Amino acid sequence: MKIIKKLALGLGVAAAAQMTQAADSGFDLATVNPEADRVALQNYFESRFPQSEISDYVNGIYAVDASSREQWEELEEFPPYEFAVEEGETLFNTPFANGKGYADCFENGGVGIRQNYPYWNKEAGTVKTLEMEINECREANGEKPLKWAKGDIAKISAYMAWTSRDKPINIEIPSDDPRAKAAYLDGKKFFYAKRGQLNLSCANCHVQGANIRIRADLPSPQLGHTSHFPVFRSKWGELGTLHRRYKGCHKDSRSKPLSHQVEVYRNLEFFQSYMNNGLVVNGPGARK
C-alpha cells in the first residue's frame, strides 16, 4: 500500500511539474519544452471541445462543428482530390531524363514517409520540408524545380501523403543540436505573434478563435493542422500546398506574406507538425 501511495505521489508531482513548466515557461531557448507545449495544447482543446476526440482533430473544423462535418462527409464520398493523387502517382513514377526518379531520393522509395516531415537536417542546419526535398531531388537529377504553391508539386506531395495515410505523425527534435529547438521556438513564436493591419496572430483565429465565426467562416483548431496537406480547397478548386495556405492566412491578417519555403514558414511547419505528434497523416484532405 505504501509503495502505491509513494508511486501515486511521485506521479502527481511529475504531472504537476510538467503543468507548471507549461504554465510559466517555454518562451525562450532555455525553457522551451515541445512536449509540454503539445500536452498543453491538447488539454486546451479537450477542455474547449470536450465532445471531440483528440484523434479526430486531423479533420480540422469538422472535428468540432457538427453541421460543417455533415457537408464534408458528403463531399468525401467522392473525394475531389482523387484524380490529383492518381496524377501524382504517375508523376512520381515517371523517370527523370537521367533515368532516375523520386524514389531514388527518399527513404523507403518515398512510400509511407510523410509522417516524418518536416524534419531537422543537421548537416544543412535547417528544417527540411517534403516539398523542399521533392524539388531538391529534381535539381540533383538535372531537372528544373517545380513551382511551390500548386500543380505538380502538390500532386506528387499528395501521392506521397496518400501512401502514408494513417501513419502516426512523428516529428523529432534532436536533443544534440540546439539549433533544432531554436527552429521550433521560432515557429512557435511566429504562430503566437500578432501581425498585420488586423493585428492578428495565427493563434487568435486557430486557438482562441477556433470554431468562432469570422464572417461566414469557422476557423479550424490548431491541433491537427498540417496532417491533411496538401489540401483540395473548394475555394481554390484544386490542390495546394501547406505554404500556399500559410501565405493566404498571413495575407488574411493584412500582412505582406512571405515567400514559399522561407525559413520561418518551414519553422512554423516544424512547430505545427510537432503539435500533431501521435495524430495520423490523413492527407490529402478536402476543405472549404
Place this chain on the structure above:
Amino acid sequence: MKKIITIAAVLALAPTFASAESFQEAFESNRAMYGKNHTFEWNGKNFSTNHEEEVEAAVAATKENALDLIAKAKAKNKEAAKLGFEWKLTGGILKDAQKAADAGEYRKALDLAAQAKYHSRMGIQQHAYAQSNWHLSVPQ
C-alpha cells in the same frame, strides 16, 4: 501613528496613481473620439491628436516635399519588411503616392506617403510588442 497615517495615505492614493492615464492612452482615446486636428490636455499641457506622419504631411504641397516624404515612407517600410512585419497594403499605397507625385498631385502624394509611413511605423511597433508579448496567448 505616523507610520499608520503614511501607509493609509499610500493605500488611499495608490489607485489614483495606478489609474493615471499614460500619454499613449490619452492620445489614443482622444484620437478615437475626435479624429485628427483635435487638441487635448494631458498632465496640464496641450497636445494634438495628429499622428507624427500627418504633421510631416502638413507642409507646402511641392514636388520636393512630396518626394521627400515618399522616400522617408519607403525607408520606414523597408525597416518593417526587414523585421517580417510589413503590412499588406503599404507597398500599393507607396506606388499610388509615387503615381500622384508623377502626375503633379503633390497634396495627394503627401497624404498617401504619410499613410504608408504610418503603416510602416505601426508594423515596427507591432514587432516590438510581439517580442515581449507573443507568449500571452500560448495555452497553459
